[in-house]
Amino acid sequence: MAKFSIGIDYGTESARALLLNLDTAEEVASSTMNYPHGVMDERLPDGTVLPQDWALEHPDDYIEVLKKIIPDVIMKSGVNKDDVVGIGIDFTACTMLPIKKDGTPLCDLPEYKSNPHAYVKLWKHHAAQPEANMLNKIASERGEDFLARYGGKISSEWLIPKIWQILNEAPDVYEEADKFIEATDWVILKLTGNERRNSCTAGYKAIWHKRKGYPSNEFFKALDKRLENVVDEKLSRDIYPLGTKAGELTEEMANMIGLKPGIAVAVGNVDAHVSLPAVGVASPGKMVMIMGTSICHVVLGDKEVEVPGMCGVVEDGIVPGYYGYEAGQSAVGDIFAWFVDNCVPDGYKKEAEERGISVHQLLTEKASKLKPGESGLLALDWLNGNRSVLVDADLTGLILGLTLRTKPEEIYRALIESTAYGTRMIIDTFNEYGIKIDELYACGGLPEKNPMLMQIYADVTNLEIKVSKSNQTPALGAAMFGAVAAGKENGGFDSIFEAAKVIPKLKDETFKPILENVEIYEKLFQEYKLLHDYFGRGANDVMKRLKNIKEVVSDVREPKTTCI
Numbered sequence: 001m002a003k004f005s006i007g008i009d010y011g012t013e014s015a016r017a018l019l020l021n022l023d024t025a026e027e028v029a030s031s032t033m034n035y036p037h038g039v040m041d042e043r044l045p046d047g048t049v050l051p052q053d054w055a056l057e058h059p060d061d062y063i064e065v066l067k068k069i070i071p072d073v074i075m076k077s078g079v080n081k082d083d084v085v086g087i088g089i090d091f092t093a094c095t096m097l098p099i100k101k102d103g104t105p106l107c108d109l110p111e112y113k114s115n116p117h118a119y120v121k122l123w124k125h126h127a128a129q130p131e132a133n134m135l136n137k138i139a140s141e142r143g144e145d146f147l148a149r150y151g152g153k154i155s156s157e158w159l160i161p162k163i164w165q166i167l168n169e170a171p172d173v174y175e176e177a178d179k180f181i182e183a184t185d186w187v188i189l190k191l192t193g194n195e196r197r198n199s200c201t202a203g204y205k206a207i208w209h210k211r212k213g214y215p216s217n218e219f220f221k222a223l224d225k226r227l228e229n230v231v232d233e234k235l236s237r238d239i240y241p242l243g244t245k246a247g248e249l250t251e252e253m254a255n256m257i258g259l260k261p262g263i264a265v266a267v268g269n270v271d272a273h274v275s276l277p278a279v280g281v282a283s284p285g286k287m288v289m290i291m292g293t294s295i296c297h298v299v300l301g302d303k304e305v306e307v308p309g310m311c312g313v314v315e316d317g318i319v320p321g322y323y324g325y326e327a328g329q330s331a332v333g334d335i336f337a338w339f340v341d342n343c344v345p346d347g348y349k350k351e352a353e354e355r356g357i358s359v360h361q362l363l364t365e366k367a368s369k370l371k372p373g374e375s376g377l378l379a380l381d382w383l384n385g386n387r388s389v390l391v392d393a394d395l396t397g398l399i400l401g402l403t404l405r406t407k408p409e410e411i412y413r414a415l416i417e418s419t420a421y422g423t424r425m426i427i428d429t430f431n432e433y434g435i436k437i438d439e440l441y442a443c444g445g446l447p448e449k450n451p452m453l454m455q456i457y458a459d460v461t462n463l464e465i466k467v468s469k470s471n472q473t474p475a476l477g478a479a480m481f482g483a484v485a486a487g488k489e490n491g492g493f494d495s496i497f498e499a500a501k502v503i504p505k506l507k508d509e510t511f512k513p514i515l516e517n518v519e520i521y522e523k524l525f526q527e528y529k530l531l532h533d534y535f536g537r538g539a540n541d542v543m544k545r546l547k548n549i550k551e552v553v554s555d556v557r558e559p560k561t562t563c564i
């Protein structure tokens, strides 16, 4: 009798469940649900207004979606629920929340309902940049060796800046919280009743090292004396490797989501990292791009080297036995969404509607007719800051070369190109510092949605791009880890390597660089690099000064005196 595993991918806007047949490697059914509260970046459910750079979610949504998408995949597939042997999840990260000892999120307590700090801080919450700046300054002055493992800087997206922001702006929330926890670990706590923090988020987002643990209490004290014992008081030193079984599905949760109690549940994982084995990559030299709202770039290495501006290198952080490297771009699809939502004339919207296509598709169709370089435009892709290689959320976007004749599709294409240049910067930096990238693999929503974009990436990087056959690659990876938690004796796998040999599939069609485009894009990329270094490396901090003026004028937060 065939056995099945369920993978749940918690994305930025929605969660997706995938039911995987472990005998045939077939993706039997999937189901998606948007989070009822969505991303809260302007106000809380009760109307409380949020300052700029905030991005919150409601933790109740993470359980709510399970009640729909799990019964849905069982119903659609007609599979007997008793044949499901494993569950794995992956999440965006660092997506964190304050909870009470029993797991109750603070925002669910009536007295904290209107306090933004009591909610989930989503990965793209960038309002902890002052704390990140200060952390980097202090760590660098103290010669903390962990900085090198994170490309020289800790991002404002990561856990410690976010916790410190809570302490600074809402000390009562800090006090009231018994724990701060990654959302991926919180969902596992809800599913199994066990707090089993995973090594991936601990390593990439919480400055934890397999052999060295967290930074010292002295370091935390140097940040703020109230943080001296933050690890023991608010986090945990018990960290579990990926592929470990976190526990078994509790009766209460099983009843709620329509599954059998006792199913093996894997420790939580991250959407980017979980995708690498899901495209069949289990050795160095092959970079996987998870392309959607943002892009995460992950690659394995057999040594630990310091690559400037990478998000992190974590031993066993992706699969056991290798150093997992991560880099990323904080906004990619989000930039195109911004353009579509804010900068497209009504005529375009009308045309798209009449033809029954999305505005993205219409713009892409028009932009496909342009040759590289034809628009005379060059853009910087920092509309949500720069995660790699500059690690600076205070940088902003730029479009150069506009004229009175510039068309929306030209800007759309220039924005796509700018994100491809951002990826090329990352690849070049890895190559330069000894992590060779010989092959590119892609998964996520964008390869499905936009072949023109994929061709531009192949031309800009001059690398052939292989694409995952699954349109739910992170969920597939999560299901594979769920099957590893179940173990071979229950119809699963003994290791993620075993699973990676038989489950993943790639599309036959690949995106191959086109020589004449490669040549033009090489010239354009050199121009991008000039702009990148001029605005991003301190020659002209105008972007930060503008942001500072904006903050003072909007009176949201004290002006930042230093930008590091």
Ligand SMILES: Nc1ncnc2c1ncn2[C@@H]1O[C@H](COP(=O)(O)OP(=O)(O)O)[C@@H](O)[C@H]1O
Binding pocket: 011, 012, 013, 014, 291, 292, 293, 294, 332, 333, 334, 335, 336, 337, 338, 358, 360, 361, 364, 444, 445, 446, 449, 450, 453
């Ligand atoms: N045809 C398109 N071309 C380029 N980008 C698109 C297109 N359609 C949607 N998008 C962008 O894709 C992103 C969503 O990507 P997806 O991978 O589905 O989600 P997520 O990153 O949340 O997992 C959105 O930011 C949206 O703007």
Ligand SMILES: O=C(CO)[C@H](O)[C@H](O)COP(=O)(O)O
Binding pocket: 011, 012, 091, 092, 093, 094, 123, 270, 271, 272, 291, 292, 293, 294, 295, 296, 326, 328
């Ligand atoms: O930083 C991350 C992983 O390390 C985030 O999870 C990621 O950037 C969010 O991705 P998306 O919404 O595009 O799936």
